[in-house]
Amino acid sequence: MLRLLLYRVLGLVVILVLVSLISFSITYVVPGDVALVIAGPGASQASIEKIRSDLLLDEPFLTRYGTWLGSVVRGDLGVSAITRQPVAEIVGFRLVNTMKLALAGIVLAIVVGIALGLVAALYRNSLVDYGAMLVSVLGISAPVFWVGLMLIYLFSVRLRWLPITDQGGIAHLILPSITIGMYSVAVIARVTRFNLLEVLGRDYIRTAKAKGSSTARVSLKHALKNALIPVVTVIGLQFGYLMGGAVLTETVFAYPGIGRLFADVVFTRDFPVMQILMLLLAAIFAVTNFLVDISYALLDPRIRHA
Amino acid sequence: MKSLRFAVSYRLLVAVGLALCCLLPSAAAQQAGGKLTVAIGVPAVTLAPGKSIASIVNSITEGIYEGLVERDASGAVLPGLATSWSLDADNVTWTLTLRQGVRFHDGTEFSADDVKATFDRILNPAFELPLSSVLKVVSRVEVVDPYTVRIVTGSPTPDFLNRLAYGVAVIISSDAVEKYGADIDWTPVGTGPYRLESYVPNESVTLVAFPDYWGGAPLLDRVEFRTVREPGTRVALLEAGEVDIIVDVPATDLPGLKAQADKAVLLAPSTRVMHIGVNTQVAPFDNVLVRQALNYAIDQDGLVNGVLQGVGQPARSMISPVVTGFSPVSEYHYDPATARRLLAEAGYPNGFSATLWTPEGRYFQDRATAVAVQSMLGDIGVKVDVRVIDWATYLEILRRPVDASETQLYLLGWESGTGDIGYVLDLIFHTSTWPPAGWNTMFYSNPEVDALIEAARVTMDPDERQALATRIQEQIVSDAPWVLLNVTEETAAMSAKVHGLELLPGDVYSLKTVWLDKD
Numbered sequence: 001m002l003r004l005l006l007y008r009v010l011g012l013v014v015i016l017v018l019v020s021l022i023s024f025s026i027t028y029v030v031p032g033d034v035a036l037v038i039a040g041p042g043a044s045q046a047s048i049e050k051i052r053s054d055l056l057l058d059e060p061f062l063t064r065y066g067t068w069l070g071s072v073v074r075g076d077l078g079v080s081a082i083t084r085q086p087v088a089e090i091v092g093f094r095l096v097n098t099m100k101l102a103l104a105g106i107v108l109a110i111v112v113g114i115a116l117g118l119v120a121a122l123y124r125n126s127l128v129d130y131g132a133m134l135v136s137v138l139g140i141s142a143p144v145f146w147v148g149l150m151l152i153y154l155f156s157v158r159l160r161w162l163p164i165t166d167q168g169g170i171a172h173l174i175l176p177s178i179t180i181g182m183y184s185v186a187v188i189a190r191v192t193r194f195n196l197l198e199v200l201g202r203d204y205i206r207t208a209k210a211k212g213s214s215t216a217r218v219s220l221k222h223a224l225k226n227a228l229i230p231v232v233t234v235i236g237l238q239f240g241y242l243m244g245g246a247v248l249t250e251t252v253f254a255y256p257g258i259g260r261l262f263a264d265v266v267f268t269r270d271f272p273v274m275q276i277l278m279l280l281l282a283a284i285f286a287v288t289n290f291l292v293d294i295s296y297a298l299l300d301p302r303i304r305h306a
Numbered sequence: 307m308k309s310l311r312f313a314v315s316y317r318l319l320v321a322v323g324l325a326l327c328c329l330l331p332s333a334a335a336q337q338a339g340g341k342l343t344v345a346i347g348v349p350a351v352t353l354a355p356g357k358s359i360a361s362i363v364n365s366i367t368e369g370i371y372e373g374l375v376e377r378d379a380s381g382a383v384l385p386g387l388a389t390s391w392s393l394d395a396d397n398v399t400w401t402l403t404l405r406q407g408v409r410f411h412d413g414t415e416f417s418a419d420d421v422k423a424t425f426d427r428i429l430n431p432a433f434e435l436p437l438s439s440v441l442k443v444v445s446r447v448e449v450v451d452p453y454t455v456r457i458v459t460g461s462p463t464p465d466f467l468n469r470l471a472y473g474v475a476v477i478i479s480s481d482a483v484e485k486y487g488a489d490i491d492w493t494p495v496g497t498g499p500y501r502l503e504s505y506v507p508n509e510s511v512t513l514v515a516f517p518d519y520w521g522g523a524p525l526l527d528r529v530e531f532r533t534v535r536e537p538g539t540r541v542a543l544l545e546a547g548e549v550d551i552i553v554d555v556p557a558t559d560l561p562g563l564k565a566q567a568d569k570a571v572l573l574a575p576s577t578r579v580m581h582i583g584v585n586t587q588v589a590p591f592d593n594v595l596v597r598q599a600l601n602y603a604i605d606q607d608g609l610v611n612g613v614l615q616g617v618g619q620p621a622r623s624m625i626s627p628v629v630t631g632f633s634p635v636s637e638y639h640y641d642p643a644t645a646r647r648l649l650a651e652a653g654y655p656n657g658f659s660a661t662l663w664t665p666e667g668r669y670f671q672d673r674a675t676a677v678a679v680q681s682m683l684g685d686i687g688v689k690v691d692v693r694v695i696d697w698a699t700y701l702e703i704l705r706r707p708v709d710a711s712e713t714q715l716y717l718l719g720w721e722s723g724t725g726d727i728g729y730v731l732d733l734i735f736h737t738s739t740w741p742p743a744g745w746n747t748m749f750y751s752n753p754e755v756d757a758l759i760e761a762a763r764v765t766m767d768p769d770e771r772q773a774l775a776t777r778i779q780e781q782i783v784s785d786a787p788w789v790l791l792n793v794t795e796e797t798a799a800m801s802a803k804v805h806g807l808e809l810l811p812g813d814v815y816s817l818k819t820v821w822l823d824k825d
Contacts, residue, residue, distance in 0.1 A: 046431075164543055
């Protein structure tokens with residue numbers, strides 16, 4: 001277990017260093033003149049040159065990378081090239097917002113997804129199964145943007161039940177969390193169904209049944225417990241996806257999170273913010289994966305002792 | 307140059323205006339109070355005068371700051387923080403009398419020192435404010451007494467008042483200038499009816515009524531600007547009643563919004579002219595007949611009514627009708643036969659191939675416009691290859707020096723920030739502004755036009771200057787470094803309880819005059 005932990009932590013560190021290198025390199029990779037975009041059409045050559053020197057665009061790569069990484073490690077995330085605000089301030093509250101949304105989305109996905117998967121497996125090849133899987137196919141294939149706008153149109157514009165944006169309270173979280181959680185609902189439902197069906201065919205289940213346990217008890221206690229191990233992995237991965245993949249949902253609902261911030265800073269070429277966001281999103285994904293790996297080991301003794 | 311003439315007749319107008327408003331009840335009684343919420347499409351990244359290139363941000367600062375002079379929706383120059391002004395016989399010395407009893411948001415009183423501090427900030431070479439170039443004509447600012455300033459320009463500047471009315475020249479408290487310098491992004495201290503209450507960069511800006519405003523109590527308690535990038539969401543927010551005004555309305559939603567009794571729609575021509583820029587230094591585009599042929603090949607009405615869904619106007623010059631100096635000089639009309647004849651005359655009876663660059667998502671229907679142009683040019687035998695290029699790369703490749711340039715045809719829109727023809731003439735059409743010095747990305751050069759531009763720069767007589775402006779437009783449009791497409795229109799939609807919203811010159815919405823019906 002300890003060795004596994006050590007390997008995983010080491011891997012995590014290597015990944016983060018590589019990501020920091022890639023995040024930093026984007027100023028070199030992205031086409032076009034950054035200073036020109038910030039200055040805008042009509043700007044004089046002098047103001048373009050000034051922006052270039054402010055951003056240290058003329059320094060050698062390694063010098064800039066070293067300076068940057070050094071300050072990031074010390075907790076100094078720098079200042080936005082556009083708004084002159086500290087990056088930590090820009091990212092901080094949006095990160096919390098995105099986490100709220102991702103949590104609401106993942107709770108919805110877990111509850112609805114597992115319920116759908118369970119019902120579908122128990123009533124395999126029945127109309128209930130087909131219905132549940134149809135819902136999950138729709139969840140996977142319907143474009144997020146479209147679903148978001150349809151929900152807004154129905155519940156905010158026509159029925160006026162729910163607000164589109166924050167009007168105080170938590171009501172404004174409902175529509176975006178459905179929009180963002182829909183895909184995860186579908187994935188979790190399918191994985192739950194598949195694994196439950198597999199487990200239900202195992203010998204120990206037959207034994208439990210033979211001992212006279214009720215069907216409900218067998219499915220819920222014996223089967224579901226084992227079938228959920230792979231589901232935990234999927235939930236972990238989905239949470240990482242929800243944290244990083246919120247761009248569309250946050251854009252449709254004008255929700256102040258890091259996904260939309262990412263889109264905004266790409267438009268404005270705000271590199272200091274963009275670099276920190278890339279690093280942050282990659283770190284969230286890597287750490288979530290790391291935690292999934294660990295929890296997997298905790299849940300499944302076979303892995304722990306391997 | 308209506309402005310000078312206007313200064314003379316201003317007293318008369320005020321007298322008439324006062325008489326009118328005392329005698330007649332206004333059509334709808336103005337009401338005070340309430341909170342106005344506006345959804346805009348771009349983030350407000352700074353409120354620092356002279357820094358933001360997004361004109362919608364000037365609509366926010368329009369409530370916070372005031373200039374020495376202002377312009378109304380018709381383009382007329384009105385007194386602002388200066389109550390009157392005069393120009394000496396030397397044509398470069400302007401003496402302005404300042405308004406008394408004006409307070410800044412920090413409580414200090416407005417005086418000539420603030421004007422001086424403001425101009426020192428704008429002209430400070432260490433700051434290099436992106437929009438400061440229009441005020442570089444100012445050579446010095448002198449404080450004569452607390453309520454009189456003298457501004458001296460390096461050469462006679464006929465559009466000086468238009469430049470003063472431009473957002474970059476708004477007056478900042480001298481204390482704030484001293485404290486914050488160029489980086490006065492989120493600490494604005496102005497004299498306007500609203501002061502900054504709170505903000506979240508990229509998300510929202512909230513202004514609150516400034517009770518000590520010299521012009522009396524402001525019409526609204528609060529104004530919130532919220533950035534909502536997705537146009538469909540902006541429309542939904544208006545329909546759901548979460549916001550009162552939205553700007554940059556999708557053309558497809560305009561008919562639906564117009565049809566609703568509790569909504570109103572505002573469509574107003576901006577200063578932006580969309581065009582196909584032509585590299586006049588490479589064959590076959592170095593032949594003026596070819597460039598004229600391209601202009602004859604464009605069906606402007608078809609473009610406006612088709613691709614632009616009616617949002618826009620055919621361009622009749624290289625500036626917009628709302629810009630001072632405009633003359634509808636263009637003699638081009640949709641005539642493929644003439645276009646083909648001109649091509650044949652130029653030695654290209656079978657046409658030729660060319661590359662047309664376009665950005666995507668930068669201007670309303672930009673790529674679709676390029677594709678429409680491709681098909682129109684195809685009709686006269688010019689085979690066009692449309693290449694979509696991202697905005698950052700776009701500016702960079704357009705601004706390469708002539709020897710390194712690969713430009714043939716490119717789609718672009720130019721605004722006249724100051725609302726005066728001088729802005730684009732100095733920035734785009736003079737030979738001295740070839741990249742990298744400036745933005746003459748057509749590499750257009752006509753010594754006669756250069757001489758006329760230089761003359762117009764210093765001609766103070768309004769009629770003479772208008773004659774020069776017309777002459778310049780005729781020559782440039784006939785030389786055709788641009789293929790004229792359309793003037794863009796700014797679109798806004800609002801709840802019917804919103805009153806007094808207008809589009810001012812420079813594509814700024816008039817926040818000061820907006821009021822709300824009480825529920």
